[in-house]
Amino acid sequence: MAETVKATRKRKPGRPPKAAAGATAANDLPARDDLVAMYRDMLLIRRFEEKAGQLYGMGQIGGFCHLYIGQEAVVVGLQSVSKPGDTVVTSYRDHGHMLACGMDADGVMAELTGREGGYSRGKGGSMHMFSREKNFFGGHGIVGAQVPIGCGLAFSHKYRDEANVCLTYLGDGAVNQGQVYESFNMAALWDLPVLFVIENNQYGMGTAVTRAAAGRSLADRGAAYGIPGRQVDGMDVLAVRTAGAEALDHCRSGKGPYILEMKTYRYRGHSMSDPAKYRTREEVDAMRKQHDPIDQLRDVLHKQDVTDDTLKGIDADVKAIVLRATEFAQTSPEPDPSELFTDILLPVGGRTAAGEV
Amino acid sequence: MAIEILMPALSPTMEEGTLAKWLVDEGAEVRSGDVIAEIETDKATMEVEALDDGTIGRLLVAAGTEGVKVNVPIAVLLEEGEAAGAVPAPAAAASGEAPVAGAAPAAEAAVAAPPVVAMAETVTAEPVATGAMAEITVREALRDAMAEEMRSDDRVFVMGEEVAEYQGAYKVTQGLLAEFGDRRVIDTPITEQGFAGLGVGAAFGDLRPVIEFMTFNFAMQAIDQIINSAAKTLYMSGGQMGCPIVFRGPNGAASRVAAQHSQCYASWYAHCPGLKVVSPWSAADAKGLLKAAIRDPNPVIFLENEVMYGQSFDVPTDDDWVVPIGRANIVREGSDVTITAFSIMVGRALEAADKLAEQGISAEVIDLRTIRPLDTETIVNSVKKTSRLITCEEGFPFAGVGSEIAMQVMEQAFDWLDAPVARVTGKDVPMPYAANLESMALPQIDDIVATALATCEGFRGA
Ligand SMILES: Cc1ncc(C[n+]2csc(CCOP(=O)(O)OP(=O)(O)O)c2C)c(N)n1
Ligand SMILES: [Mg+2]
Secondary structure, eight states: OOOOOOOOOOOOTTSOOOOOTTOOOGGGOOOHHHHHHHHHHHHHHHHHHHHHHHHHHTTSSOSOOOOOTTOHHHHHHHHTTOOTTOEEEEOSOOHHHHHHTTOOHHHHHHHHTTOTTSTTTTSSOTTOOOBTTTTEEEEOOSTTTHHHHHHHHHHHHHHTTOOOOEEEEEETTGGGSHHHHHHHHHHHHTTOOEEEEEEEOSEETTEEHHHHOOSSOGGGGGGGGTOOEEEEETTOHHHHHHHHHHHHHHIIIIIOOEEEEEEOOOSSOSSSSOOOTTSOHHHHHHHHHHHOHHHHHHHHHHHTTOOHHHHHHHHHHHHHHHHHHHHHHHHSOOOOGGGGGSSSSOOTTSOOTTSOO | OOEEEEOOOSSTTOOEEEEEEESSOTTOEEOTTOEEEEEEOSSOEEEEEOSSSEEEEEEOSOTTEEEEETTOEEEEEEOTTOOGGGSOOOOSOTTSOOOOSSOOOOOOTTSOOOOSSOOOOOOOOOOOOOSOEEEEEHHHHHHHHHHHHHHHOTTEEEEETTSSTTOOTTSTTTTHHHHHOTTTEEEOOSOHHHHHHHHHHHHHTTOEEEEEOSSGGGGGGGHHIIIIIIITHHHHTTTOOOOOOEEEEEOBOOSSOOGGGOBOOHHHHHTSTTOEEEOOOSHHHHHHHHHHHHHOSSOEEEEEOGGGTTOEEEEEOOTTOOOOTTOOEEEEOOSSEEEEEOTHHHHHHHHHHHHHHHTTOOEEEEEOOEEETTOHHHHHHHHHHHSOEEEEOSSOSTTOHHHHHHHHHHHHHGGGOSSOOEEEOOOSSOOOOSHHHHHHHSOOHHHHHHHHHHHHTTTTTO
């Protein structure tokens, strides 16, 4: 099944992705617990992001705030098959990635509100959060800059002989940055264990991918470097999981980088003040009604005899987590004024951020 | 519990808008994400989405109402099993007092007067060379520093263009490949932004990269990674993400290579919090400071000078010769005028001091060695003694290192100055190719002498 997709014709934005590569046959479904866990993780991201949008509307979150609603299957499917010690780096559309990496909803939400209890103690905001403990390396605001950084993390895995992979996420807009190709070249040249995940949500701000990207498919973008690439229905968490497992195996076994182009869709605007005039309401509604990743998985769960009560229980748990995170984010104090001048440089001879001298 | 739907702010600056249209009626079932209304601001029309599943209990603001303040309730959403009767009557009119968006900023009174430039860092003491000395070139000193640090710490590796098999474009990494192999001495493609970013990622991954730029002119391709990724991430992560990395290579004017290959970047990098910027002159400092830079847990910009590579100095042979970052060095004591310089300009300042001595002027020459954090204490103490200050650098005058030193001295030693601070800098032009023009563009020994004489004028007669 793991064939490299070659000549895929360019599809109009908004056209539903074909469930081609990575589709999972009913008989090799993941275990029920795994299915339920993925459902819960996607729902948590969805509810968290809805709440973030609401808090933004109330003026409690400032600046830029990029929601991940619609794309949940990508990060949840991939993280469900990653291994302990694997590292993750992404762009500013990062809340979903952090939750999927196991970071605490309280700390993420409190960072959004710019409070002391946030992951960056209020100094990073929506676009800049990190957790060494969960191997999440940000949260980067310069489009494309996380890609060589991901290669560096992969380089450090290889340098230390660790059987780990760096999952490096980038957008369909980022894929036109020069440094992405500098990264592809180095990653292929040195067989770095890096999985490039192109989250093709079909728009970079207001520019449709067809207006920005030449060539047949983004999965092909590594072809010149000999990097295998594959398009996946990124709205189908099971397809993502299957393709992800195979790609991660490839990287982990020393064969070098791999590209997964996830065909996905963001339901909300690019950030909060996006009048969304570049696409029609019908296009958004069609994706939402026919391809919603959470609805799709719910159908699978129903077929697996997961009861409505179980699903309601998950709903309630997720709601409670988001409610608690919201209260925490609203009540955690603003950073102490003295924080203005901390964390600029680490003391010499002290412990480094990684914990070693 | 009934949920109030509030007039949303669609941008941080939006204060009010027009509720143009309701797309749902009272009693309608909505799912989270459904569009329920359209609102207009002076900039755009936007859609309001339901943020929860439920039934629209009541619409509180009529379609077409203008000036609806952000955060005023505009509708009530009932959750499963709730009756419309539970909805309280609308209290606030559309144009009524709205809660203020955003938390009020915390009282700022508690902040002690902040330093203008935040560089607080305790600098360890200057080492004293007691053991054997050897006369070696700056080039060898740099190589020895890297080799010693690589021997003692497996996390240290060297990466850049032509650093391995070619032994370095300027032969600074000579012999490293043979000793450490290609796992740790890595030739890169010509891909500055890429390998600078890769180095940053490796540093986040707890390695200790030494990234060589063939010259700092080419680091402009990588400056985004250096500043946005290496320098700022510790702060943006609330202290979690240190970036122990050294970016090194020749900086400043080489000889007859014209504008794109001749520029001093000291003030560019020194501008940015989160970086340390070092630019040594002597071989002993080159070695000791590079070792300090590699051991430093922060990103360090290490500015060398191609013209200096072949010059020889006495260097302690001790493996632990580490010169602390952040300390200037008085390389010649004097009483009449202070001259600050760094890198190749230190040699010129010393020669100028010799000439000034012939004219009866005693110049004190300070080798800054580190540009950020700047050792203003040494400069200020010297100015308190000499009352006159000249700054020297190859870089452009506007917003240069000298401009900053002049300002710091004005802030900290204004009353001790007997003459305005004067700058000797490169001319405010791209570097020309022609030999005569190039020499005019660069600050020469005689420029320093002339500037010192002008600064000291009146003093000699007094
Ligand atoms: C170097 C750079 N240029 C421009 C921007 C402004 N910008 C922020 S997001 C964005 C669109 C990126 O689109 P894509 O890569 O598809 O990611 P998505 O937002 O869809 O997740 C742009 C142009 C930026 N942050 N960095
Ligand atoms: Mg996109």
